Amino acid sequence: MSGWLGAAEWAAVFLSLKVAVWATLGALIPGVFVAYALARWQFFGKSLLNVLVHMPLVLPPVATGYLLLLSFGTQAPLGAALKELGIVFAFRWTGAALAAAVMAFPLLVRAIRLSIEAVDPALEQAAATLGANRIWVFATVTLPLILPGILAGMVLAFAKAMGEFGATITFVSNIPGQTRTVPSAIYAFLQVPGGEAAAIRLLILSVGVAMGALILSEIFARKIARRVGQG
Template sequence: MTEWLGPEEWAAVALSLKVAFWATLGALIPGVFVAYTLARWQFYGKQLLNVFVHLPLVLPPVATGYLLLVTFGTQGALGAALKEVGIVFAFRWTGAALAAAVMAFPLLVRSIRLSIEAVDPKLEQAAATLGASRFWVFITVTLPLILPGILAGMVLAFAKAMGEFGATITFVSNIPGQTRTVPSAIYAFLQVPGGETAAIRLVIVAIVVAMGALILSEVLARRIARKVGQA
């Protein structure tokens, strides 16, 4: 691939993989917690939380990126405070990961929530009657049963993070070698004469990575489901 792609194209691919990995990893634990909260808990404001979680799916990505810039930019409400301790997101690859995580979060939560709702609550109640805490019930009963859903959610989040463009370019711009991911690189190549060939190569890479991730997810999900069924 390093011979087929030029240095700038390879840098975009490597950065996209890095951004997608950290975006998915960073969203995982909050995603599981929010999904469990929406699936199992009843509280005032639950529907508002549900709407807030899914808001990035319906908002224009550029609007989401602008909100991130206003909040986490160096002059933003949180960004200024974070800058004081050496944490900067705006116009950095970490900001691209943050934007990708925000955009992928609803898909992750939805997949995990559906898996949790498919688990019979009586199984959890049975473990609780034996004296297990809620956390221990989740770890020993719920988590093994929802692993296929978590895996599916992670793959969806990874694929979404790989393809994120609008929020990313608004929040961190399109800086070669720093914030230029595959979608941003495709856009940049299409703006210059003769850049179509490079853009096509990156489109092919994006398709191959996405298809590979989906196939791997399907294989792993089936294996996990088979092991859970045999347990």
Template sequence: MTDWLGPEEWRAVALSLKVSIWATLVSLPLGLWVAYLLARKEFPGKQLLNGLVHLPLILPPVVTGYLLLASFGPQTGFGRLLESFGIVFAFRWTGAALAAGVMAFPLMVRAIRLSIEAVDQRLEQAAATLGASRIWVFATVTLPLILPGLTAGAILAFAKAMGEFGATITFVSNIPGQTQTVPSAIYAFLQVPGGEASAWRLVIVSIVIAMSALLLSEWLARRAANRVRAT
């Protein structure tokens, strides 16, 4: 693939992989916690939290990107505070990872939540009656049962992050080698004469990655369902 793709195309693919991996890994612990809250807990504001989690799915991506810029941009108080600690998001690859993570978060939470809701709570109760603590029950009973769903959620989030465009370009612009991911590179190539070939190569790469992720996610979901039915 390194011979098939040009240097600029390869940089876009490498940056997209970097952004997507970091977006998935950083958001996974929070996604697991939020999914557990929505699946198992009743508390005031639960529906509000559920709405906020899924808001990026229904908002125009450009709006999400603008909200991120208004929250983390260098001209905002919070952005300046983070910059004083050496944390900069706007117009950096870290901002692209943040935008991708926000856009992918609802898919991750939904997959994990469905997996948690499918777990037979009698298994957890049985472990608790034997003296296991709540954390130990989660680590030894719940987590192994939801692991396929957890993995599927992470894969879906990764695939969504790979394809994120609107929020990313609004928040971090389209800087080659810095913030230019695959979707941004495709857009840039289509704006210049003779760029169609490069755009098509990146489109093919995107399709291969997305289809692979979807197939793997479906396989893991079926495995999770069979595992739960067998318990």
């Protein structure tokens, strides 16, 4: 297997895995919170929050990357303040993870929100009448029931993070060994003579990851549907 991909290709694969894992984990807790808020709460600005969450799906990825650069670049006020704390995103792998997390966030939230909306609120209300606070109700009643939705969202977010290109290359560029993920590597290989073979190998890998993610997501979605049907 090690002979199938070259050193540069493996470096891109390992970096993509690193970026995707951190992007998924970084988006998980905010994603659960936002999904729960959109599914269960009524508050001023809910529609605006819903629009902002889904904005990366319709905004050109390059525009999203440029907005991240304007916000977290070392010359931006926020980026400069973070730099003083030793946190740098622009042109670093951490920036690639941030860009991937932003682009994957809507998929994560949507999967979890649908799962929460499938849970009968009466179950949560019953636990609350027994004296449990909201956090305990969520941890003991809601969370176990929405776990398939969380897993489905994480799988989709991971796959999206693995395949993110536009926002990533705009925000962190395409630096070999530092920010060159699999999509960036495919683009780079296509720009040089004789690079088509390496690009095709990485393309096959990308297709495999995407198909596997969709299959797993469908499995989790069917589990949610069965629970709703039994409810």
